[in-house]
Amino acid sequence: MAFIRCNYLHLIITIPISLMAEGCQATVAHDHLVRELLQRMEKSVKPDEPPNPSILLAMNLAGATQGHVHRWLLQEIKKSAVERAQTVALYILALLSSCQDPRRVHALEQTLDLIPILKHKMTEEISNNGTQGHERRTGGTGGVSPSLHPISSPLLDPTDTQAMAVLALVCAYNHTDGQDLIHDALKAVTNYFLDEQKGHGIIGDIYSMGLALQALETSGEFYAPRKWDRAQAFSVVYAHDYQQPMAMAQVLPALVGRSYLDECPRANSSRLQHSGDIRAAITVQFSITNTLKNYFHYSTWVCVPDNSTLLDVMQVARNEKPDIFCFKIKWTHLGPFVTSIHGLAGNKTERTYWQFFSCWSPLQEGVGTYKPKNWEHTQAVFSTY
Known part of the structure; x- marks a missing residue:
C-alpha cells in the first residue's frame, strides 16, 4: 500500500486576550466551513450521475466516512474502476484514502488490479506529450513554447499542474534514495510557485486554491526560510462561497490539514x-x-x-x-x-x-x-x- 504515499504548570500567559478571542472565532468559522462544504458535497452526489472520486477522497481526508453517501460512492467508484478504469490515478487515490487495495478492486463479480493500468496510461501520456511538445516547439509561434514552461501544460491550468507536480515530487522525495536531485527540483518549483502568488492571497485563481494550499502545506521545508502568508491565503478560501463540487473537494483536504499524500487516514x-x-x-x-x-x-x-x-x-x-x-x-x-x-x-x-x-x-x-x-x-x- 506504499505505492502512492507519497504542561502541567500554568505560567504567565503572553497572548493578548483579543488574539485569543479572534483565534476562537476563527476556529468556529473554520469548523462551520468544513461542515458546510461536506454537506454541499454530499448534496452534489446524484445516483444518476457518474461517481466523482475527488469527492470520496475529500470525504475520507475530512473523516466523513460513516454516512450512506460515502458508502454508495465507494461502491460505485469500485464499479466504475472495474468497468471503465478511466482517470485511474484519481480512482487509486480515492481507494487508498478509503483503505482499499488498488491492486485488488472487487466489484461486479470481478477483481481488477489498477496499478498496471496506471503504468500503461502514464507511458501513453509521456509518449503523447513528447510528440505534442515537438509540434508546439516547431510550430513557428515565436518565443518560448508553453511546453517549455516549468511544470505546466497548455491543456491544464498552470497552477493546478504545478501544485500536482509539487505533491508528486514530495511523494517521490519521501520514497526514494535520490533525494538531492528531487530536493533541488522542489526548491525551484515551490519558489516559482510562490513567485506566482497574486495579491490578496490568491494563488492562480480561486478554483486553484485547493491544490495550491495542499502543495504549499506539504512542501514547506523546500522553500524555507522563505515564508508565504498562509493566513491571508486561507482567508481567501474562507471568504469564498464555494459551490462547484470539484473545487470543494480540492480545498477541503487543505482545510482539515491533509493532502492527497495522506494514505488511509x-x-x-x-x-x-x-x-x-x-x-x-x-x-x-x-x-x-x-x-x-x-x-x-x-x-x-x-x-x-x-x-x-x-x-x-x-x-x-x-x-x-x-x-x-x-x-x-x-x-x-x-x-x-x-x-x-x-x-x-x-x-x-x-x-x-x-x-x-x-x-x-x-x-x-x-x-x-x-x-x-x-x-x-x-x-x-x-x-x-
Whole structure:
C-alpha cells in the first residue's frame, strides 16, 4: 500500500486576550466551513450521475466516512474502476484514502488490479506529450513554447499542474534514495510557485486554491526560510462561497490539514482501538507554532477514538507526519511531560517551553490526561516564562 504515499504548570500567559478571542472565532468559522462544504458535497452526489472520486477522497481526508453517501460512492467508484478504469490515478487515490487495495478492486463479480493500468496510461501520456511538445516547439509561434514552461501544460491550468507536480515530487522525495536531485527540483518549483502568488492571497485563481494550499502545506521545508502568508491565503478560501463540487473537494483536504499524500487516514485511529474497546471516532485539530526563533507553524486533523487523550492525538499526528509532528517526552510522577516538538526543545536558561492550548485557552491538565472533544482545536505553542 506504499505505492502512492507519497504542561502541567500554568505560567504567565503572553497572548493578548483579543488574539485569543479572534483565534476562537476563527476556529468556529473554520469548523462551520468544513461542515458546510461536506454537506454541499454530499448534496452534489446524484445516483444518476457518474461517481466523482475527488469527492470520496475529500470525504475520507475530512473523516466523513460513516454516512450512506460515502458508502454508495465507494461502491460505485469500485464499479466504475472495474468497468471503465478511466482517470485511474484519481480512482487509486480515492481507494487508498478509503483503505482499499488498488491492486485488488472487487466489484461486479470481478477483481481488477489498477496499478498496471496506471503504468500503461502514464507511458501513453509521456509518449503523447513528447510528440505534442515537438509540434508546439516547431510550430513557428515565436518565443518560448508553453511546453517549455516549468511544470505546466497548455491543456491544464498552470497552477493546478504545478501544485500536482509539487505533491508528486514530495511523494517521490519521501520514497526514494535520490533525494538531492528531487530536493533541488522542489526548491525551484515551490519558489516559482510562490513567485506566482497574486495579491490578496490568491494563488492562480480561486478554483486553484485547493491544490495550491495542499502543495504549499506539504512542501514547506523546500522553500524555507522563505515564508508565504498562509493566513491571508486561507482567508481567501474562507471568504469564498464555494459551490462547484470539484473545487470543494480540492480545498477541503487543505482545510482539515491533509493532502492527497495522506494514505488511509483512518488507519492510525483504528490501530488505537483494542479488541473489545471499539469506540466512536472523533476528529481533532492539532497545531504546533514557534514564533520565537526560526518560525514555523504546522496544523493537521487526526481521527482518534472518543475519550482519547491529547497524547493520543499527538501520537497519531506523529505517525501520519513524522517529519513534522515528531516529539519527545519524559516521564514524571505527574505523567508524561513534552520536552521537544519538531526538533525544538525547551531550554531552562532561555526560559522556553511548549505550552498547550485549547482554542487559545491554556490547558490545566497534562497531555496524558486532557481529553479533547470532537472538532476541537488543540495547540502547542513554543513560549517563554
